[in-house]
Amino acid sequence: MERARLAGRDPAKSDDAPGSMTHTQPKLDLSPKVSDEVRQTTCYMCACRCGINVHMKDGKVAYIEGNRDHPVNQGVLCAKGSAGIMQHNAPSRLRKPLKRVGERGSGEFEEIEWEEALQIACDWLEPIRRDNPEKLAFFTGRDQSQSFTSFWAQNFGTPNYAAHGGFCSVNMAAAGIYTMGGAFWEFGQPDWERTKLFMLFGVAEDHDSNPIKIGIGKLKANGGKIIGVNPIRTGYNAVADEWVGITPGTDGLFILALIHELLKAGKIDLDYLARYTNCPVLVNSDPASPEYGLLLRDDDGKFLVIDRVTGKPAAFDQKGLRPSLSATYERDGITHRPVMHLLAERYLQEEYAPEAVAERCGVSAPRIKAIAAELARVAFEEAFELPITWTDFRGETHTSMQGRPVSFHSMRGISAHSNGFQTCRSLHLLQILLGSVEVPGGFRFKPPYPKPVSVHPKPHCKVTPGKPLDGPHLGFVQGPDDLALKEDGTPARIDKAFTWDNPMSSHGLMHMVISNAYAGDPYKIDTLFMYMANMSWNSTMNTSGVMKMLTDKDESGEYVIPRIIYSDAYSSEMVAYADLILPDTTYLERHDCISLLDRPICEADAAADAIRWPVVEPDRDVRGFQTVLVQLANKMGLPGFTNEDGSAKYEDYADYITNHERKPGIGPLAGFRGNGESRGRGPVNPDQIDRYIENGGFFVSHVPEEASYMKPWNADYQDWAVGMGLYDSPQPYIFDVYVETMRKFQLAAEGHGDRQPPDHLRARIKETLDPLPIWYPPFEDGRVDTEDFPIHALTQRPMAMYHSWGTQNAWLRQIHGHNPLYVPTGLWEQHGFKTGDWARVSSAHGEITVPVAHMAALNENTVWTWNAIGKRKGAWALDEGAPEATKGFLLNHLIHELLPTKGDGHRWANSDPITGQAAWFDLRVKIEKVAAPAEAEPAIPPINSPVGQGPEVLTWKVGK
Amino acid sequence: MHPAPSVIVFTTLSGLGFGLLFWLGLGLPTVTGWGAFFYFALAYALSVGGLLASTFHLGHPERAWRAFTQWRSSWLSREGVCAVAALILLAFYGAGLVFFGTRWGTIGVIGSLLALGTVFTTAMIYTQLKTVPRWNTPLTPALFLSLSLAGGALLAGQLTAALTLLIAAAAVQVAWWLKGDGALERSGTDLATATGLGSIGAVRSFEPPHTGTNYLLKEFVYVVGRKHALKLRAIAGVAGYVAPALAIAGAVALGGSVPLIILAVLLHAGGIAASRWLFFAEAEHVVGLYYPRS
Amino acid sequence: MTTLPDSTDKKLGLVIDLDTCVGCHACVVSCKGWNTENYGAPLSDTDPFGAEPAGTFLNRVHSYEVTPDEGPAQLIHFPKSCLHCEDAPCVTVCPTGASYKRVEDGIVLVNEDHCIGCGLCAWACPYGAREMDAEAQVMKKCTLCVDRIYNENLPEEDRVPSCVRTCPAGARHFGDLGDPNSAVSLLVEERGGMDLMPEQGTRPVNKYLPPRLKDTISTSDTGGCLTPVVEEPKGFVGWLDKMLDKV
């Protein structure tokens, strides 16, 4: 085209013949056939649930790409998603039901027929249901059918059901829902199109993986800035414009210092606070009153505020009301102060000044101030208005929406600490003070959120042999009365969720199930039934201890946990520990339902749900686990699954998805109901699944523009949500900056009320269940000698791996086949480490010996590694010499589910005292250089592989 | 660079073989009949053997003929063309000597030049690579040529020439080593230019792209210990140059002792193989900059 | 033909934004998937479930740590595939003509039917963009998805490389870098797109957009954003009066 190539550049070309004359190129077929057919379903290489186009050739899966029309991923696909083809064909897939024949933990099984497998399960389960339903503990891991599995458990009648949220990130979910009726996770998102400053706390990847990446790309393209708060600078934090390499466990302090600065400078959105939060609500301020700290209500139970127009108290939701943030109110000799007073009084104190927290946070005071200033600048100086007319819940019509282009996101980095709930609350407080929740440019909820706490169910635990449980297992307590306690005050649930130990444990405590069942505390169980959770390996704390609990026998020679049923699709470490294995299909071989009743795939602008369907039939004798649950329910005649005449309601899961109704007109899928035109509510449509398939595997219903922001207060949104069946009547509410429920627990601890905590918990409840966010040091810091164990140890999710299950994937394991422990420069030099060295890493609980590597962009007191790369020999159809097993390792051996004893004789749970969230990231260690061992330690003996080993070479090509 | 045995064997043997052919083509020595047969058989065994060895590292030897097509641009192709031309011409020439007892001088000289050309093109395959700064110097063809000429002279029994050329080759070898050390640093290519990130600060590789290995690492990232390399250089220097030179000097003094010449040849070939091993093993390919140093 | 064309009609290539790449490896695996199923031999994996798994990838994501003189260290994720050089040394060294640069669009390709697997082109490439496939024993490299970008069996919007289509962060851009007005050329212009190893003289078509300046929030000047509502001594009460007056 424009200019000739430079001649004589190197000897090789000095004597070139004139190029074009002799230039002959092979003829290429530039339009080869891509595939015979494209089938659209939903990815399940992780819980993000992107839409995928599965290209089929000769009836086989040839290539997987993102579905451009899908609301979640808009066409893009992550590494795991693209590698789905290798997962689907992994040699580690289980092939047939298995019955244990060797000792538990050996991995010795015999293949059996499904008939026999179902019979064995029924023989174990039926007597339990008849006599003591609580002796079944049914816990699910990476489950995406919780509304179904919980329905099954409820109909079985056991109170012992939960999914894995308790060890995952319940702090984040619960703090969000209790504070503002919605949370981060995948339940909300920044207004990516409009935000100018995005602050990210403690996130490596999160569930919303592709949307966050798409969002970061958009934000960058729009010239926005990112502040990453994370001890480790990789991934999202690597592309952040500003990095705050905070000391783990101190984010709460850091955030409260930001709040201190913003308050001091008056850089808060007073109008927003007055209208949309409980800042103006009056609080009983008389320490002598039994209602000290509770909110003042009118006779209808509505919160009272002082109206600036009349100067009189009024219910918060009255038309024309101007709530006052300052006026106090005397009633019956008791002073009531607005929440705003308490808030300002607390956070203006010098203990929250940047200078006071800088050292503990590892962030200098000037930098804290600079960040506060930047937040203030963008929130208030770059504020804008969107010309959208809307009507609020007080009946007032506004001609615009106030935009504040500051947004936040956060996940386990702040929630997986024992102070996580309060830290998450602090962050929400910061968002709210800036007036940046549910406003243009700020943080936005995704349907079915926002939703006030009061609309959520409360936990249920009343057991009647042979009968269903009295209601859903999990929910949101609103005070001591809602705790899951038996008459005698002992825990009703095996995991001790909703007890004084952790009263607001909305997701249950899966990480305590095995150790409690083993200890028979609060009681013994008979059968542990688990699904999709690698609980003898990466999923659990204290991995070696748990393996022992699962294999220990009592005096009579029986296993302490008598029976274990497990459903997995692959040859994981957990398979070896079950007595009966119910092999699941891969995600491309079954029906699934990603439901609005559960964890849907909505976006801020749309409600959406989706299905999976068998795009290929299994080539093995495996069954979708949900279908197996239906078959078990039918065999046992569980109510809810059985018609009046005793016949089965559902043949399989697809049948359930189509025909089940939670309430009349509301089923697992919201789209294409009735004649196919109804959305949200509508009669059962027998062709619903086909309609989903025609539509690309999902359904979307857009939020109308006038309803797109200010959702908790926006009448249009509320009406739309009712129409969609998200709730039955409009549910406007104000944000709970002050969480009264927490105060109720404190009051109990102070001696008020009938339901009283045990004495040893009183002080802790009083201290930690503060209704306004506080910070306290992570518990482990108080239990171990921090001079002995000076270093924080963390894990991060690799973007190209999903927990344990990425390893069986031939493509992904080449990217992350082993994991070093990354050590910051100071420690690296102090210990004289060199490339290729190994270290012994010890915690108060255990020790591991692992390879180390140097990293400069790391908090100076923190070491870390990639999560769940280490594997057990014999698992996942890998060679025993696989690097995952010889060099890879788990940090989990160092983390215990209980804290070390100290004086008081109690072994407190290594959990958040409010929600029970597992405190993975409180871990403290020390490291020392050691000679390289033959392999990473502890080296745990191999298990037998029930599936043999994978092939020696892969040249995968299904087309010619 | 990975020191692949096939390539080491190829370059060492074919260097000797084409060197011998060079001298034979010039008629030094002028032999006929069985004598010629012996010399030519040796020369062809070495050169053709070397060429065959070189095809061992091809993925598709059955398509090797295609390698003759790109002589206009590719030194590898030129090498093939030169080698085949040299071998064919010198086969005629040799046949003349062996069967007809005549020396077709013009053909011999052209054949000699082609034989040298073959060695030169072989050298240029390496020399042309900017990606391997250690090789990217005129000293590389000088080294290959001087070695080939010296080795050839030795095999051809041209002892004085062999001695002189061997000393010259030794000088080139030393110069090549000295220049080679630090060639990567001097090349101007480093991690800063490789990533373009040098303007921000000091760049280091954090994580490799895959924890698993790959073709590039196996082929290009080969690390020899400094000590090991020095030891091998000493061996190459003594066995490849000093000892054969002494042996040749001895042979000259003794008026052409065959055992000493054979000893010199064997020592030389072994030493040069060691030098060739180092030629590859010590050569740093710039792609190694992209990977963490192990 | 192993000589390079004097010029090409277009210079198709990639522009990779190092400021936005989060290092997720999506492009790596998507590339592996597409090119295993399409152009030429599948990208094989040896010992895929064993102790030393190794496979052919046409695109790999490195990561580098850069420590500035002042301020904290930075981490940069760094995807790398063939740069489709204008002066492609890999082409001229090829003895068989298997390696060539297309006249139409400048894409550098390997004709696998002619490749003898000598490996020389990989030696000549400074960027490590070529990998010999252990099973097929032919040289593999990024094809710029030549079988996608013109493919009439794909919807028009999908006629981009697989890695570009999949990149969640939008850090990969595809276009004609020979057209100064193309979106990619404008992006390169605006963001100071750079060449890798310019001193190697390969004149890469692919460009890299450097990371933006980091850690620049001023710690000395908060721009008056934090001026206190009241001066200290009056404390909370004073603050309350002043502040709440504003509503």
Ligand SMILES: Nc1nc2c(c(=O)[nH]1)N[C@H]1C(S)=C(S)[C@@H](COP(=O)(O)OP(=O)(O)OC[C@H]3O[C@@H](n4cnc5c(=O)[nH]c(N)nc54)[C@H](O)[C@@H]3O)O[C@H]1N2
């Ligand atoms: N050190 C440390 N440990 C941690 C964490 C941490 O940050 N650090 N994170 C914790 C958190 S938040 C979580 S959520 C857990 C996650 O840990 P897990 O819940 O155990 O997650 P995985 O290991 O991915 O997978 C669980 C099991 O599901 C199986 N599986 C995969 N696909 C299917 C399927 O289609 N059907 C069935 N039936 N089974 C299938 C897999 O084979 C595997 O055995 O790990 C926890 N552990």
Ligand SMILES: Nc1nc2c(c(=O)[nH]1)N[C@H]1C(S)=C(S)[C@@H](COP(=O)(O)OP(=O)(O)OC[C@H]3O[C@@H](n4cnc5c(=O)[nH]c(N)nc54)[C@H](O)[C@@H]3O)O[C@H]1N2
């Ligand atoms: N690719 C991939 N995606 C996944 C998963 C996966 O395994 N792979 N797992 C899914 C699951 S189950 C979950 S729960 C989510 C979790 O998603 P994330 O919350 O992103 O989980 P982690 O990888 O544990 O990341 C925790 C981050 O917090 C940082 N951190 C630790 N302690 C602190 C602290 O005290 N303060 C601050 N500011 N940061 C801290 C760590 O450095 C790390 O970057 O990811 C989901 N998405």
Ligand code: SF4
């Ligand atoms: S983020 Fe990746 S693995 Fe997860 S659902 Fe989406 S494409 Fe699949």
Ligand code: SF4
């Ligand atoms: S897909 Fe995009 S963000 Fe991910 S590694 Fe590749 S270029 Fe970077």
Ligand code: SF4
């Ligand atoms: S990057 Fe390497 S393979 Fe690609 S054209 Fe340039 S030199 Fe050739």
Ligand code: SF4
């Ligand atoms: S490996 Fe193939 S493409 Fe590369 S230089 Fe050799 S013949 Fe040419």
Ligand code: SF4
């Ligand atoms: S353009 Fe195609 S071949 Fe090249 S790296 Fe991207 S996906 Fe791979």
Ligand SMILES: [Mo]
């Ligand atoms: Mo999780």
